[in-house]
Amino acid sequence: MSDTSIIPHLFRTEFTKIVSVLCSRFGYQYLQTAEDIVSDTFLLASESWALKGLPNNPKAWLYKVAINRTKDYLKRDTLFHHKIKETLQIQEKERLEDFELDMSDAHIEDSMLKMLFVVCDVSISHESQVALALRILCGFGVDEIAQAFLTTKSVINKRLYRARQTLKSSQFTLDVLENDEIPIRLPRVLSVIYLLFNAGYYSSTNTSLMKKNFCFEAMSLTYLLVKNPLTNTPEVHALFSLICFHLSRFDARTNHENQPILYDAQDRSKWDNSLIEKGEHYLSLSAKGKKASKYHLEAGIAFWHTRKNDSGKKWHEILQLYNQLLQIDYSPIIALNRTYALAKVKGKKVAFKEAKKLELSQLNIYYLLLEELSTDSIKQKEYLKKAYSLTKSEAEKCIIEAKIQKLNLSKK
Numbered sequence: 001m002s003d004t005s006i007i008p009h010l011f012r013t014e015f016t017k018i019v020s021v022l023c024s025r026f027g028y029q030y031l032q033t034a035e036d037i038v039s040d041t042f043l044l045a046s047e048s049w050a051l052k053g054l055p056n057n058p059k060a061w062l063y064k065v066a067i068n069r070t071k072d073y074l075k076r077d078t079l080f081h082h083k084i085k086e087t088l089q090i091q092e093k094e095r096l097e098d099f100e101l102d103m104s105d106a107h108i109e110d111s112m113l114k115m116l117f118v119v120c121d122v123s124i125s126h127e128s129q130v131a132l133a134l135r136i137l138c139g140f141g142v143d144e145i146a147q148a149f150l151t152t153k154s155v156i157n158k159r160l161y162r163a164r165q166t167l168k169s170s171q172f173t174l175d176v177l178e179n180d181e182i183p184i185r186l187p188r189v190l191s192v193i194y195l196l197f198n199a200g201y202y203s204s205t206n207t208s209l210m211k212k213n214f215c216f217e218a219m220s221l222t223y224l225l226v227k228n229p230l231t232n233t234p235e236v237h238a239l240f241s242l243i244c245f246h247l248s249r250f251d252a253r254t255n256h257e258n259q260p261i262l263y264d265a266q267d268r269s270k271w272d273n274s275l276i277e278k279g280e281h282y283l284s285l286s287a288k289g290k291k292a293s294k295y296h297l298e299a300g301i302a303f304w305h306t307r308k309n310d311s312g313k314k315w316h317e318i319l320q321l322y323n324q325l326l327q328i329d330y331s332p333i334i335a336l337n338r339t340y341a342l343a344k345v346k347g348k349k350v351a352f353k354e355a356k357k358l359e360l361s362q363l364n365i366y367y368l369l370l371e372e373l374s375t376d377s378i379k380q381k382e383y384l385k386k387a388y389s390l391t392k393s394e395a396e397k398c399i400i401e402a403k404i405q406k407l408n409l410s411k412k
Contacts, residue, residue: 006058007046012139012213014059015042018066019136020111021101028118029168031136037073041066063103070101112137113224113231117181118167120188128163129192130199131156138196138217148199148214150392182230190239190295193221201246208258212250219243226282234289237282238296244279245302248272259395263305276306294329297321315344332360336369348373364390371403381407 015038022034041062055061119132134140134148146156200214222240225231252270254260261267283299300321307314322338335358343351352373360366367387371380381404388400 006054007042007049010045010058010062011042014062015139016137017103017108017112018063020115021103021108022066022070023118024107024111024114025101028115031167032164033073035136037069038066041069044069063101067101109224109227113228116189116221116224117185119163120185120192121167122185122188124163124166125159126191126195128159128166129188130195131159132163133192133196133221134217135160137221138214140213140217144210148203148210186225186231186233186235189225190235193218194239194295196221197243197246201250208254215243215247215250219247234286235293235295238286238293238299241279241282241286242295242299242302244275244282245299245306248275248279248306254395257395257398259399268308271306279303279306292324292328294325297325297328301325315341319345332358336360336363336366339369339373343373348375362390364388364396368400377407377410 018038018041019031019034022037023031026034044065045058045062049055049058116133116137119136120129124132130149131145134145135142140148142153142156142160146153149156197215197218200211200218203211203214219240222236222243225236226240248271249266251272252261252266252268279299280303283303286296286299289296301318304314304318304321319338319341322334322341325334326338336355339351339355339358342354352370355366355369355373358366364387367383367390371383371387374380374383384400384404384407388397388404391397391400
C-alpha cells in the first residue's frame with residue numbers, strides 16, 4: 001500500500017468521527033465549519049504523506065492536525081471566536097493553546113450517537129436526513145450518494161445545503177441524550193437507518209462493493225444504538241436482527257457478474273452462519289418489548305428465510321408475518337412480496353390473482369413476479385418484455401433476455 005492510498009479508507013472511517021466530535025464541542029449549527037476543518041485536514045494529509053511518507057500512527061496524526069486546525073480557525077476568525085465562546089464554554093482563564101478535543105473511543109461514540117439524533121431532527125426533510133447521514137455519519141462522497149439514489153450531484157448538494165441551513169438557523173443543541181427525547185426521535189432515527197440499509201441491499205444499479213458498504217454502515221449505526229443503554233430498545237434489537245439476517249445472505253444473492261440470484265437458487269454454503277446466529281440472538285432480545293413493530297415482523301420474515309425448506313411450517317409462518325405487517329405498515333411493495341409467500345402456501349393461481357390487483361405497472365419486479373406466477377407462455381413473454389423496458393440494470397436485462405430466449409426455444 002502506497003503512502004497515500006490509505007487516505008480514502010481513513011476518510012470513510014475517521015471523517016465522521018472528527019466532524020461529530022467538533023460539532024459536539026462547537027454546536028451543531030456549525031456543521032459546515034466542522035466539515036471544512038476536517039476536509040482541510042485530509043487535504044493536508046494527502047500532501048504531507050506524499051512528500052514525507054506515512055506517519056507511524058495515521059489516525060493520531062489526523063486527530064492532532066484537526067485539533068491544530070481548529071485552534072488556527074479560532075485564532076483567525078475573531079467573529080466566530082466571540083460568537084461561540086460561551087457555547088464552547090471556554091472560560092476566560094482557559095488559554096487557546098490549551099484547547100483540546102476529547103478523541104477517546106467512548107467520546108467519539110457518544111458524539112456520533114448525538115449526531116445521529118441531530119441529523120434525524122424533525123425540522124429536516126426525510127430526503128435531506130438520509131443524504132446528511134450518508135455524508136456526515138457514513139463518510140460517503142456526494143457522487144456515491146447521487147449514484148445510490150439515481151439522482152444528480154446537484155440534487156444531493158441541494159439536500160445537504162438545506163439540511164445544514166436548517167441546523168444553522170435552528171441553533172439546535174444536544175448536550176445529553178435525555179430519556180424523554182429518545183422515544184420522540186428514535187422512530188425517525190430507525191427509519192433513516194432502515195432507508196440507508198435498503199439503499200444498499202436492494203439496489204440493482206450499484207456495484208457489489210458499494211452496496212455492501214451501504215449495508216455495513218447502516219449496521220454500524222444501528223450497533224451504536226444497541227451499545228448505548230438509553231437506546232437499546234426492543235425495536236432497535238429487531239432492526240439489528242433484521243440487518244444481520246439479510247446480510248447473512250448477501251454474498252449468495254448475486255453471481256460473479258453482479259447478476260441477481262433468486263432465493264430458491266442461492267448457494268446456501270455462502271450464507272454467513274455467524275450473522276444468522278447473531279440475528280437470532282437479537283431477535284430473541286427484541287421479544288422483550290410490549291408490542292411488535294414493523295422491524296420485528298420483517299426480522300421474523302428474514303429469520304424464516306434463513307431456515308431450510310424441510311418444514312411445511314416455513315412459508316405459512318412467513319405468510320402470517322406478511323399479513324400482520326400489511327396491517328400496521330401497508331405498502332404495495334410489501335403486498336407484492338407477500339404474493340411470493342402466498343404462492344408457496346396456496347399455489348400460483350391464487351397468488352397471481354392477488355398480484356394482478358396491485359397494478360404496479362411502473363415497477364419491473366411487478367412484471368417479473370407476474371411472469372413467475374403465470375402459466376401462459378404468451379403472457380409470460382409479454383410480462384418479460386415489459387419488465388425489460390423498465391429495467392435499468394444491465395445485469396438484470398441480461399437475465400430477462402435469457403428468459404425470453406428460453407421461452408422462444410420452448411415454442412419451437
